[in-house]
Amino acid sequence: MLDALTLDQLRVFVTVAESGSFRSGAARLFRVQSAISHAIANLEAELGVALFDRGGHRPVLTAEGHALLANARDILLRIDVMRARARSLGEGVELELSLTVDTLFPAAVVGKALSEMRVAYPDVSIRLAVEPLGGPPTALIEKRSTLSLLVGENFRDPRIAQEAICAVKQVAVVSSNHPLGQWPKDEKIGVPDLADHLQIVLTDPSPLSDGRSFGVLSPQTCRVSSQDAKHAMIVAGLGWGRLPLWQVERDLRDGRLVRIASKALGRNSEIASEAYLAHRIDQPLGPAAEAFRHALMRSAAGI
Structure with a gap:
């Protein structure tokens, strides 16, 4: 039986x-x-x-x-x-809140939410990591983090519960001194034109994207391990790439970077990806994690 x-x-x-x-x-x-x-x-x-x-x-x-x-x-x-x-x-408040954040997500929003959580739970330690692409979901799968902030739809897993919180805008940009940045305004940039220039691309520290590429249009690539390095290489004029709008707003305003005039990269060279707060379904959130979750929702409302 x-x-x-x-x-x-x-x-x-x-x-x-x-x-x-x-x-x-x-x-x-x-x-x-x-x-x-x-x-x-x-x-x-x-x-x-x-x-x-x-x-x-x-x-x-x-x-x-x-x-x-x-x-x-x-x-x-x-x-x-x-x-x-x-x-x-049967358990009380966590001793530590471990969090892995997608590099595309604005760090200031996370910091504000963590500060609010600390007001309610001042004795809770924080362990924060910032990783690109498959890093945040891998941290949950490997039980290195209690929470992760994911951006995009590329790494779904049945062991992970995801809650949408806001959209993160990314902009295709290039240095104003780069040939793509000085393109004639009456001529649109096509995919073959983009392929003629070096594209700055983030590498994935996890095995989740083995054999996969995300948004790579040029056969010429410079692969970097951090978002800050990608930003610095684009500002230096080495190549072009997508960066989160929150990271490049000042560069665009001051003229160091310009949007790439190509509809192949989204309307106004911009795309929006959903951001999710995620945790393992077999690890319910404790009081401090719940406090952070509520604070994050409030903090992210203005993005």
Whole structure:
């Protein structure tokens, strides 16, 4: 009967499927291999289907195993959420609030929200990291941060809950001394023209974007590891690229940078991306994190 299923059997099933063998699953769970084999055999007997084909060198998921693996993962995730909620009911205020922020998000808005949180919880320490692209979601997946601020739609994950808070505008800019910055006003810049010039591009510190490029139009690129470096290279006239509007407003006003006159880069060379406050669904927010969340919503309202 299915009532005899245990969470331990499901956890063993998922671990073996993810590790690729009974031996690797046993090592990951710190058990002997015979115990792992016994747990899988009992689960198969309870379900009435074979989960693994054991005919080869390594066990391979059967069609039934593939179909039921998603259910097993979902059940375990829901149990983890329940445990986390129960744990939060018995715990007080966090000792530390760890936060990873997308480099596109305005730091001043984060600072204002953290300052408000500290008024209510002055004893809570803060650990803040600023990372591009896949850095913020990876910090959540690896449990290095309680909260992350993500910009854009490129890194969705079922383990992460996201709440939209505001839009972040990015502008395609270039130095006013660069050839693209001195383009005749009566001529539009096309993609072939952009491809003739070096594009300054951020690199991703995480593996989430392996084999993927975001907004790269030129075969000539200069890849940098920080938003500040990207900004400095564009101001210096090395190449062109997109930067958040909050970072370049003064440069545009003072004439150091100009918008690139190309509709291929958005209306008025501008695009808007949604920003999200995110956390793991199995790690509910504590009082300080909730206070920061509410303060951030207020602080971001004026963006």
